[in-house]
Amino acid sequence: MLGMSRSAADGQVAVGASIGRAVAVALVTLAVLGAVAALASPGASELWGVPVPFFAASIAVLLNWAAFVPAAIRRTERFYDLIGALSYLSVIGVCVGALAVEGTLSWSHAVVAGMVATWSLRLGWFLVRRVHRVGKDGRFDEMKTRPARFFVAWTLQALWVFLTALSAIVLLSRPAPDAPDVFAVVGWTLWAVGLAIESVADAQKSSFAAEPSNRGRFITTGLWAWSRHPNYFGEIVLWTGLFVSGLGTWQGALWLTALSPAFVTFLLTRVSGVPMLEARADERWGGDAAYEAYKAGTPVLFPWPPRSRP
Numbered sequence: 001m002l003g004m005s006r007s008a009a010d011g012q013v014a015v016g017a018s019i020g021r022a023v024a025v026a027l028v029t030l031a032v033l034g035a036v037a038a039l040a041s042p043g044a045s046e047l048w049g050v051p052v053p054f055f056a057a058s059i060a061v062l063l064n065w066a067a068f069v070p071a072a073i074r075r076t077e078r079f080y081d082l083i084g085a086l087s088y089l090s091v092i093g094v095c096v097g098a099l100a101v102e103g104t105l106s107w108s109h110a111v112v113a114g115m116v117a118t119w120s121l122r123l124g125w126f127l128v129r130r131v132h133r134v135g136k137d138g139r140f141d142e143m144k145t146r147p148a149r150f151f152v153a154w155t156l157q158a159l160w161v162f163l164t165a166l167s168a169i170v171l172l173s174r175p176a177p178d179a180p181d182v183f184a185v186v187g188w189t190l191w192a193v194g195l196a197i198e199s200v201a202d203a204q205k206s207s208f209a210a211e212p213s214n215r216g217r218f219i220t221t222g223l224w225a226w227s228r229h230p231n232y233f234g235e236i237v238l239w240t241g242l243f244v245s246g247l248g249t250w251q252g253a254l255w256l257t258a259l260s261p262a263f264v265t266f267l268l269t270r271v272s273g274v275p276m277l278e279a280r281a282d283e284r285w286g287g288d289a290a291y292e293a294y295k296a297g298t299p300v301l302f303p304w305p306p307r308s309r310p
Helices: 002-040 052-074 080-102 107-134 147-164 166-171 182-210 230-244 252-271 274-285 289-297
Strands: none
Touching: 002 052, 002 147, 002 166, 002 252, 052 080, 052 147, 052 166, 080 107, 080 147, 080 166, 107 166, 107 182, 107 230, 147 166, 147 252, 166 230, 166 252, 182 230, 230 252, 252 274, 274 289
């Protein structure tokens, strides 16, 4: 009885600590979103007297928190990526709507909004198809059985959406000329190159994985011969391009839009992208001579012509 009581008490303590961490993450996330939105708000368009950046942050949070409820009840991550894509579209939609109401929507605005919408629809469709084909997303195997930790994932997705799209949110919340300047042209070109790299890399890996003969193997062809994570490189490039497109606009506090490419780079190279996949690959193929040769001869991120492998 005593052992059972201790076990139950330890379980309650663990649950309480998990809930406490989830609440702390939510509060910190709201504080960060509020601070960034406040810095981005001077001169921004408004809806019902509220600056658009605040609307964008609120929509990202509320949409993800609302989706968390049925996801936690059903213990499923199947529509996590779908909600991520919808969050981007909703945030951009609010920005465009405010410009339309004010009568300041320009051709340049339409291009920026179209870029974000194109990326979110493409990546969202790719990720949703993948999780439904595989039946799950391995990142959530344990997390989805623990509501507090699962809540943190949904909360951080809202933060990811807002900070990643920050350059676009700022550009779409203030007047802009129809004619693009040189920074816009360079930035849009970078965005197109990044999207192409990400799209081709995803398509190549999907085709490789669809071949039954490749089951249990790792891809070393196409862009994956030049980089171990070319899709992540493409994503970093496209968001950097969007930031570059606004270099003629950023002044004062608006330079905080550099958070967009910086956050994406940090997230993909230090948190949930490269480290997670590298660890999985090492666990699965570590010690295999072909894998070790591929890893030694292929850059982790920045594409480079393949070196000869031993």
